[in-house]
Amino acid sequence: MSQLTSLLLEIILLIGLPYYLMTSQTTILAARPLLMGLGGFYCLLQLFRSRVTLPTLGLTRHNFSPALRSLALPSLLIVLAIYSLLALSSDSTRLWLIGSDPLSISNFAARLAFYVFGSATLQEFIFRGYLTWRLEKAQLSHTWLWILSVGIFTLLHLPFHSPIMSAVALTLGILYLANFLRYRNLLAVSLSHALVGAGLIILRHFYLPYI
DSSP, X not given: XXXXXXXXXXXXXXXXXXXXXXXXXXXXHHTHHHHHHHHHHHHHHXXXXXXXXXXXXXXXXXXXXXXXXXXXXXXXXXXXXXXXXXXXXXXXXXXXXHOOOOOOOSOHHHHHHHIIIIIHHHHHIIIIIIHHHHHHHTTOOHHHHHHHHHHHHHHTTGGGOOXXXXXXXXXXXXXXXXXXXXXXXXXXXXXXXXXXXXXXXXXXXXXXXXX
16 A cells, blocks of 8 residues: 555545534534544554654654743734633624533633643644654655645534634644754654644633533
8 A cells, every 4th residue: 555545544544534523513523622632642653663763753852842942922923812812802702712612611720730730731742743644655756745634623623613723723734844844853742733723722721610
């Protein structure tokens, strides 16, 4: 099986199928941490089979400082822009912008901690570390690498029907891929993702508390 055929099958099974299930069934969307965990486990198996080194995935201290400095201002501006948008919007517009999340949360602090230390890191491992390696391994053109990487990351945030989440996913997809391709440091983008996501979760909870 060619690298391109294998890649297409992975995209269908790991991206297309979960996307369809999340958009068609609310219970599947609420169970997305399990889907991410399974996806992460699959990525680990593939990386182990291919004997991929940690630096290849960006799991290194090399270039951490310049990568983080490059992300600091854009990350802050994104959170401030969303805060300003929500603060200036009417209640009905704000609800439309925030969208929906069927995940029930009894402890907000635990929810925040899970995102910061689990979800954000896992997303970056899958979408920047593994996916970038996988697309480069298939020897796709630079243009297709960008289209698929940013497109897949954005696509999987659409089931929430949140204009804010979709816009932020698109922006971060572009920002983080550019940063990762330049510095090859997954730790910096993971930290930025965790902080931006935490800021947006806090804002979301302030205007529309989790239950």
